[in-house]
Amino acid sequence: MCGIVGFIGKRDASSILVEGLSKLEYRGYDSSGIAVIDDAVINVSKRKGRLSNLQDKLNIEPIKGSIGIGHTRWATHGEPSDLNSHPHSNEAGTISVVHNGIIENYLYLREWLMKKGYKFYSETDTEVIPNLIDLFYEGDLLAAVMKAVAKMEGSYALGVISSMEPDKIVAVRKDSPLVVGLGTGEYFIASDVPAILSETRDVYYLNDKEFVVLEAGGVTVYSPEGEKIEKETSHITWSADAAEKGGYEHFMIKEIFEQPKAIRDTMTSRIIPGKPVTLDDIALTKEQIENIDKIYIVACGTAYHAGVVGKYVIENLSGISVEIDIASEFRYRRPIINKRTLLIVLSQSGETADTLAALREAKARGARTLAVTNVVGSSIAREADDVLYTWAGLEIAVASTKAYTTQLILMYILGLYFAQAKGTLTASEIEEIKSSMLLLPEQTEEVLKHREVLQKFASNNYMHRDMFFLGRGLDYAVAMEGSLKTKEISYIHSEAYAGGELKHGTIALIEKGTVVIALATQKFLFDKMISNIKEVKTRGAVVLGFAFEGSNSIENTVDSALYLPNTLDILAPVLSVIPLQLLAYYMAVQKGCDVDKPRNLAKSVTVE
Ligand code: AGP
Secondary structure, three states: OOEEEEEEOOOOHHHHHHHHHHOOHHHOOOEEEEEEEEOOEEEEEEEEOOHHHHHHHHHHOOOOOOEEEEEEEOOOOOOOOOOOOOOEEOOOOOEEEEEEOOEOOHHHHHHHHHHOOOOOOOOOOOOHHHHHHHHHOOOOHHHHHHHHHHHOOEOEEEEEEEOOOOOEEEEEEEOOOOEEEEOOOOEEEEOOHHHOOOOOOEEEEOOOOOEEEEEOOEEEEEOOOOOEEOOOOEEOOOOHHHHOOOOOOOHHHHHHHOHHHHHHHHHOOOOOOOOOOOOOOOOOOHHHHHHOOEEEEEEOHHHHHHHHHHHHHHHHHHOOOEEEEEHHHHOOOOOOOOOOEEEEEEEOOOOOHHHHHHHHHHHHOOOEEEEEEOOOOOHHHHHOOEEEEOOOOOOOOOOOOHHHHHHHHHHHHHHHHHHHHHOOOOHHHHHHHHHHHHHHHHHHHHHHOOHHHHHHHHHHHOOOOEEEEEEOOHHHHHHHHHHHHHHHHHOOEEEEEEHHHHHHOHHHHOOOOOEEEEEOOOHHHHHHHHHHHHHHHHOOOEEEEEEEOOOHHHHHOOOEEEEEOOOOHHHHHHHHHHHHHHHHHHHHHHHOOOOOOOOOOOOOOOOO
8 A cells, every 4th residue: 555754854855755665665556756845845756657767757856855755656546647646735835745545535525625716636535635734724734734634534644744834744643554763863754664664763653643743853742632742662673674685586485485483483482392372462361261252353365364274273272163254344244242252353564454443343342352463563453452463574575475374373372372271172282282383483494495396386387367276174274375375466366165165166167277276284184185186187177286294195186296294284274375375476476477566456455
């Protein structure tokens, strides 16, 4: 989605803004722009397309000044064009605004402002904002922004500058992320931490409707009611290197290869041999766990797929009934919730609008909430009653990989934690799962060694239009994720099917040469899965099968087989997803797709 950067200090703002925006390119965008104040005049430069187009323009027509705002736009209202790009200004060019989110009542506001003589030039919802601020401006920019915001419905993170008060940036957020970066004698705003990571690691996280004024002398934060408030400084531990490719061709492949470390880090201090599973970070008591009669796991996309595994794992280990739901469905279907309900939301970014809305809905209806997220200080992390962090490190590629495997790890840890509290597993059963989990980082490294086999399979199959992913039980959950990865980065249509379900209709699509990726890691379902593979083989499918080492009989049925290091069935998803990530990656590379920035997608979906 869109990205925001703002800078106030003594250095050249243009280069800092463009550099910051370049760190947000991964989020997906289709145009970019900056506005910088020079000698009490706002100069705006914007360009459709890649940030390099804006940079080219700035090389020819540089803009000077040390206070400015910048934006990468992902079109919602109006096509990608120079005109629709941000920043947007009032007609006099005295107020400029960058905005993430959607102003839902913009049509009403636009007409209302037009009746007052305001003119509009773009198709965007954002253009109403500088005009509203203009309308309310009476010599105090902060007051005008406050009045403008009071008129707006929807979601927003705003950065505002004005030539009438050329020594400040005013910012505010509601349902769209915004952080304030605290440097030495210079300050930043950013929609995401990576934009300012090379400048500062000290930030303020803003709550909804908190206003902030950045000036050369410091930063002042105001409550929604306009009272000055003290904010706590948070220190970001991600290194600036995390936002670099470090010799890899793409962020996605770098992040796939970071999984052994990410998995290890996520288990650290939580899984220790001979000691109970420890979750120091959550306040949920044994008594509260015993009282839970229903868990909902709610998430979107890849995080939802981790939740599908989570349902199976938590139910099996703890005996608590778990329902899994897509956040955009959950929030509108009025699920049965009471004080004995625990809602677990999974979200890499912690900012996904649908997941956040589902969390708020469940909380408002009395559920206890627990967030599993990768981003410290994100909205979801701050709003949930408890939060467990996946220590995956910064994930930049739009296609989520290490966030997924670390979410799986937390599903196991939660399952064990609940089992411990409820006594559904013996100490030795828990110990057995823990010791198998501790082998996963090394086993993940083993799986990554298959990269060349997968690269070869990808180069033989990337030209197919369709693919099927089959599995039963947990393998089906992983098949869903493999299918999503394939679709989102290689643009090959694919479907994930439960092995036993295919014959109820979809098998009609299997013909000579159809590529089927079959997962057969679940020992108790192995023979049944072999039968399902035979069903597609008989109809001409070309099958790549995945099974544990030792399950060599799969070779009698599939065209090629790849073996995974042995682990407990329940832990198989952590290992079996990795070849599917690699496969999707190599097919996308073969097709020449923009792997880290797939078309139409954004890293964090902060609008509904
Ligand atoms: C993952 O590859 C996707 N790009 C996407 O499905 C993502 O998982 C989804 O949008 C949820 O994001 P979140 O984890 O940040 O909430």
